[in-house]
Amino acid sequence: MIWWLLPLVSVSDAPSFAADVAPILHRRCASCHMGDKAKGGWSAETYGRLTVPGDTGETPLVPGNPGASELFRLMASDDEFERMPSSGDPVPAEELEVLRDWIQGGAEVPTEQQDVSLAELSARSTRHAPAPEHYAHPLAVTALSFTADGQRILTSGVREVLAFDVTSGRLVHRYGGLPQRIHSIVPEGEGSIAVAGGLAGSAGELRRVALGGGEVAPAVDVFRDLALGVAVSSDGTKLAACAADGSVACYDASTGRRLWKSELHTDHVADLAFTATGEFVITASRDHSAKVYAAETGELWTSYTRHTQTLPDREMYQHAIFAVATGPGSDRVVTAGEGGEVHVWEPRLYRAEDGTASQMETRFKAKSHVRTARLSGGDILDLAVTADTIYAATRSGEVVALDARPEGGLKATVLMSRPGDACFSLALSPDGERLAAGTSSGRIFLWDLLVDPSKAPAEPLLIVRP
């Protein structure tokens, strides 16, 4: 019983195509009228397709006239030999009512939705069950962020985002209506945040939440598996998200319209970031590669493959990449993941020195600009960066600072070590003065970087357990 996904049936009197109509049509028609073998030559894949007559030649949709719309007529028919769906129960009266009202009202569909699949439109309109009132256990902190004003810490909850006061650690607000798991939170200016999450193995969502509260808007986009990362370009004009189904997508921040989507990764895309100039989107994937996309077009610019080494005369490994961080202020990219590997590189320099033939790797590696370090604490799950320092969180429960200055040699200092309590997430306050880390036991630790960052906070600021 998948009870944490409750479809939206009807909320207001004027039916909306995306929220009300698309889910009904998708539910009732998709099993037969989809893809190349759509029955009767009629497809219900998108609005654009369903208005095209099938083999009978009858017009499916006549705006303002349900009776003349073949689509509606067949669904509402009393004759069980012609009624649709041809197998299964008739469409319930309340759903027919929604369809009739929508056609009667002119069958309006916003232009940007006309070629979006009904499956996607209905998924976006999923309304989630409320969050549990109390948590039986502290919740692993898989997503962590400061608000734009630096006053609050936002963490992942169950079907919600939790807001805590940064000084007292008190829970101050719960933003519900979100999917089961939350894997990434980023502030979009003062008033809103973007959230990536979903239900493991089944669905992913990118949502935007107004910090002032109010009605939950439909998802910006949906995925076939958990959405794991979301990022905002530094000028605030673009939004990008990635998911466990291997996809990466970029959106116009003002309209939410998708600019491009890429499915070149072959495994989970765990994280992504815009470069400081906003020119590129960099991804981190379990498929052992980091990809560089042109932010404007989604064109693959290059693939960073140095987390994998397959030279027969050296140690051979293939490391998943779990985290990527960029900037600030330069083209610098930091990627990290399995094996405790941290790589510092720049897309332009990398593409210039990267050969195509694998046997050339040795030669290029010798004079590569890439700086690397390998942490003893094992897999790195998240990163946070300032101009001089790279902070890394590890599966073995460490928070490590690496000296990223040119002369620093990526020297590592362990800031915290909690064996057995994996550190899933890191966040820097917008002013760069505070660092927060979240662990699998639900603890959040806070460092004042101006005072003495090398000491571990003795006590967590808070434990995520409403």
Add this chain to the structure above:
Amino acid sequence: MFTTICLVTAAWSQAAAPVSSDEPAPVSFEFELLPALTQAGCNGGACHGSPNGRGGFAMSLFAYDPEADYETLVTGGLGRRIDLIEPGASLLLRKPLGEMSHGGGVRLAEGDIGLDIIKRWIQEGARGPEANGVRLDRLEILPEGPVLRTFPEVEEPLTATAYLSNGETLDVTSLVSWFSTNDGIAEVDAFGSVTGKGRGQCAIVARYLDQLVSVPFVFVQPVDGYEWPELDEYNFVDELVNERLRELQYFPMQTCDDATFLRRVTLDLTGLLPEHYYVKKFLEFGAEDKRARMIEQLLASDEHAAFWANKDADLLRLTRANLKEAAEPYATLLRDSWRSNQPYDELVRGLLTAEGAGAAYYQALPDATTRIEATTQVFLGSRLECAKCHNHPYEGWTQDDYYRIATNFSDGVVHARTKQGIAPWAGETSAPLDERRAAFADWLTHEDERFFARVQVNRIWAELMGRGIVEPVDDFRSSNPPSNEALLDALAKDFVASGYDRRHTLRTILNSQVYQRMSEPRENDEPDIELFSRQRRRLLSAEQISDAVKRVASEGERAQLIGGAMLGRAVASQRAREIDDEFSDWVNRTRASLEESREAALGPWQITEIFEAPDAFEHDFGVEEFTSDPLGVQGLTWTEHTEWEDGVVHPLKMPGNSAVYLTRTVRCAAAHTLTFSLGSDDGLRLWVAGKEVLTRKVSRGAAPGQDTVTVPMPAGASSILLKIWNGGGAAGFCFSAGEVVDVRLMELLEMEAGPGLDAAQEKELRDRHRSGDDEWRQTTEYLAETESKIDRWFASLRLVQDAGDQKAESERITFLRAFGEPARATSCACERSKEPTLAQALQMLNGAYVGSMVRAAAERFRPMRTGVDDLYLAVFARYPTSHERDTVNAYLDGGDVARWEDLVWALLNTQEFLFQH
């Protein structure tokens, strides 16, 4: 909407609710959760237990690494697998429950104990492995068995108890993974309840973490009118086999007739068909014990030694490609071992400790991995390769055991998990490789009774009976129990008591009534599969068929060669006796002449590493105090250079200001002076028999004869020590000393005078003497040639598998390969294929090899007066029936040779010819 949620929440809390008023103990990760996952099949080898897991989710195979599994489950996949707040949303539940697509399908259902454990574990906060170091000591299954049940009462509940290292016990009956080794005989459910399904025996096996325990079951189905027939029992083999048959109510077969026995035993022991005149004689022979006498005669034959050595050669991977020039001596060693009936433990010890030609054992197994895997498969009957990467899934072998055994066979073994060395399986960690190998050989052959003797008698049994008591013969494990444990034990005990006498075990089995049973199944009786109520019909092996076909075609030629060889042997030994009368005179003469001469015999050079020091010429690098015995100096590594000839300059790679030491032995038959001639680049120092006799600190290029020195030598062996110093630039040396005599001869003579000669050395010295005689030498050469012709012409056995002979004999080799001759690429008995194939049918019906043999045989038998009878004796080792004789004669009457070819072809393509029965 809220109703739904409340209902579900209620369902969850119900699962968590304590059954009684006592709060249940929290779920243990190691002792409950992981076994539950194993039971559901999650961490099996085909699923998430495979090295790369499935769908990015990889656990350790059958949970051998709990810490890693915990991390994988809780923090792996970025934490997506477990949801502590809403356990039902956990992938770990939704996938196996079939709530979403899952490559492994639905693995759990409501009501399963495993499901309850996983739910509770998540609800309780997904607690990790306990840090208190408690381990599973042992798993006990009750009843232990063997369990005997008679239909229809064939149900038996088993219980499983885990004993932990802290003294606690857990009832794990519903947590272990139960399985039956034969579902046709018994099934077992998830709660350990066994139900018999058919007549026979099988084992019920329980797996719990790294423990595997099996319980033997026997199910008897009473057979209407079952009565044990009157039957001879010749020895303990018969008693033990019959006991089992009686228990399970199978009928034993009666003893086969003489013709069948002769064909069977000759093929089994020599791989050859009995010669047809031999068959006639045997059938007519009246002695009561003629079968036992025939067995003795065959056991003593060279053909037997070769045929059985060939079985060893298969397992030991004896090929020219593997062994180069070491192949022939290795083959000889294996054949001689059978010929002289060497105790088996002695043979194996020789192989494992790389004694003499036995060194080829390791040469055929070049790396640490093949060494351990081949050794354990061949001698322990265990397949250990799985344990290289994880604990063996079906046996008690752990990954640690694997690397411990590997340490016995190679230097520098590193454990895959700990990345460190490990103590050897047998012997001391600090012991050098030789001693570690010897320690393993001791353990294998004498300290542990579970493997060595049992594996070997089982192999012998399988060769004679067509199926092992444990089958496959190299897969001994508790989940693959012997079909007759008492029989296997008794044979092994008898083998040990006989002093590991393989011939004794062969004799015991061959003389049993069980071996001599008929192979025809009894009418209306469901034959047993593994209890040996009758002989098995077996397709002849590649070599057997090939030789059988050849023998039918050309037995006469072979008889001629054998006659020649016998004559040659007689002449050679007569002549040898005559020559040997002179032996002691010859020894004395030779010794005297050596003593008179002023010659010396020189051993090969040995050289140290290069030492550097500013005063390298004068500096003693720890050698110069021991100039009489430089090889005895501790901590030096000497490298032998047999290829360095005397009188030639040998360049050395040395930096400036460095020195190197060279040494060799010099033997003089008597005390006399000897002149050494040297050259060096740059300086040199020379010690002979412990005294410094030459010192030259010069800067020069090396040339022969730059320095000479004459030294008085004692009789016997002394050491020469030469130090070469390089001041800078090139370096090298040159050495010679008189004429060199036959070193080996001198050694042999010295031993003859001193400690005495062993048998091999005695023969070597005598042969040196005899080879001075032309008649003896020529006869011996003729004999060797004739014997090799016999081998080449008739024996398809290829003790040394040679790529070179493929061209010459391509027809026969293609034939052999089609019938399953192994390429000796593995140590598995299964490499010799016993499956019938289309290629075999084509070879027999119209292959080139069979074609030429059919023509030859037709030519041979056609002119004979009783040609048809003789042909039948040659092909089937029996006379034709009168019906057969009439039919055949009618067909041949008036026809040409083509009719005879048809007849031979038809007979060769009968099952009676192609099978052993």
